[in-house]
Amino acid sequence: MAPRSQDGQRPTIPEPKIIRPADIDDLKVTQLFKEVPDEAISQIVNASQIVGLEAGESLVTARQGVDYLYSIRQGYVSIWIPPSFYPKLREVFLAWRGPEQIIGELRKVGDDPSNTSITTHEPCELIQIRLDAFRDLAKTVTLLYQNVAYMVLNKMWHEGRRSEVVQMNPALRQVAQTLINLAEDRCPDFSFRQLIHAIPGIIHQDELAGYAGITRKSVNKELNELERRGLILNEVKKGSQITIRNLHDLQKLISPEILNKKLRELK
DSSP states (O other), X not given: OOOXXXXXXOOOOOOOEEEEEOOHHHHXXXXXXXXXXXXXXXXXXXXXXXXEEOTTOEXXXXXXXXXXXXXXXXXXXXXXXXXXXXXXXXXXXXXXXXXXXXXXXXXXXXXXXXXXEEEESSOEXXXXXXXXXXXXXXXXXXXXXXXXXXXXXXXXXXXXTHHHHHTOSSHHHHHHHHHHHHHHHHOTTOOTTOSOEEOOSOOOHHHHHHHHTSOHHHHHHHHHHHHHTTSEEEEGGGTSEEEESOHHHXXXXXXXXXXXXXXXXXX
């Protein structure tokens, strides 16, 4: 599937820019290679590179018959899929991915690649690993698949909260909870002890709408309302970076009972 763009056009698929060859230290600090011995990592380092993408570019994980696995070093991407039940939609938002998360398909040899599209909204840096080399190493270093499973389960826990957001009402609560979920997922120091949380990454309104199951018009309206109340700061001039200015009041807007519970847990 060709990548999406903001104007709906299908641009030419760019190759990620190769920054330099990866080294053992680049790999060993990632969650993907956590606790994997250096001697094992050395077997795959020659099949790994540090690559970069600019804002507004797309990433395709299978090119010219070669599949790649990616570990994100910096930046965030959004993942989209074509609609299955409502053809009037151009594409459907699936998920975000960011630092210490992986992109790629651990599919069987010979299977067709998926038709997802991956888009950047800010400069990104990734570790690019040939999937065939990763598979070969994982045959003898099963810890790699354990690490992959842990990373997938951790991401599923965050994304599982999306089903609750979709069932909320009104839309103001949906947007507020989406922002809290994003902060918990992206902010390494997230805590209810801290009122202010700058959510890393560029966050577009169509992504928020897709996550919450509402329209982009509703997202824009509710973001403006949250900002009017002093609960968030939406820095559109910086590409849409959002800061939660009062986490407690934002949570209180959704559920005072949950806020009181979380505050009791902090005592």
